[in-house]
Amino acid sequence: MTHSPLTIRTATPDDAAPLLAIYAPYVTKTAITFEYEVPNEEEFRRRIQTTLEAYPYLVAERGGKIIGYVYASAFHTRPAYDWNVETSIYIAEEARHTGAGRKLYEALETYLRAQGIVTLYACITYPATPDPYVDTNSVDFHSHMGYDLVANFKKSGYKFDRWYDVVWMEKEIGAHWAPMAPVKRFPEILDQ
Template identity: 30%
Template sequence: MQNEIPIIIRPSRDADVEPMLAIYRRHIRRGIEAGVEDSGTPQPDDLRDRRKNLRNRRLPHLVATLGGEIVGYAYVVLFRKRPAYRFTVKHSIYVHHDHLGRGIGRLLMQALIDACAAAGFRQMIGYIDAENTASLALHERFAFARVGLLPGVAYRYGKWSDSVMVQRSLGAGATLPATPNGTASPT
């Protein structure tokens, strides 16, 4: 029996920006998100600024490494900017095309859920291309419920594509009020 190299999930670093952008660009050019203009692809400085902003807000921005190589990344942003939505985040996960099907998305998802719950967030939202059956199945395994269908919101490969909106409660979810610091308030 051979020893497998472990997949390590850790906070992203500035040095991870180029490999993360390579993964993202591949998704734009050839993945489920392919067929769209590449002109909006973030540049290294854009991603560095985004990471800094997320870090300052204490929002998780994680990478998965395998033998020191970046093989995936994940992050959350606030669902909406208005204060009423401060307990809800929207997540994104990207896995390197050569490492799909190895459980990297699962590990990143679990780490995001754990980090967001520990930070006091109560709801996690995601938008998934309706044709991305692997991502839809992953979200179902993590108890995300399909809460909406957004028909024809993306245009790629010369046709309109649908997005599925998913949602999962974290911690006490919406069952208890929140205190100003984000923890559940006593009843």
């Protein structure tokens, strides 16, 4: 199967509708996200704009169609955590296993390194037993991307009338120095 070239670019709030179309099935059909209700387009626009004030929010396009997106968010709000982020990625169902996820994460890491981020964290729903709403693909993907499993919280999320474990995975992409330079906001590195 031949694919048209993959293009990765910074998201804009105007991408809210196609990104929400990718995200909505994750809310309604899976336990991958613990949101119960699909947010409306205005809320999704707000989320994109808020993220872009500090962190990368990237989309992957193939043939002019958005097929996935990735973004970073604060790992914690206290300043001692500034050099860490949580990563999130969502790929359209028909575009899974095409390499788009890997390309999105590689682009995200490039920007995060330029910002001065040193550690990435991924919070992932994990089924304790085989489950119709979630599998181990996300853990496998993050392992292939160099993340290590660092924590497993038992039965910490409740969706679809069942309890789910949540695992945290971690990847270091920079050096831990003392003193550390301040982290740059995403718009600052775009001007360089």
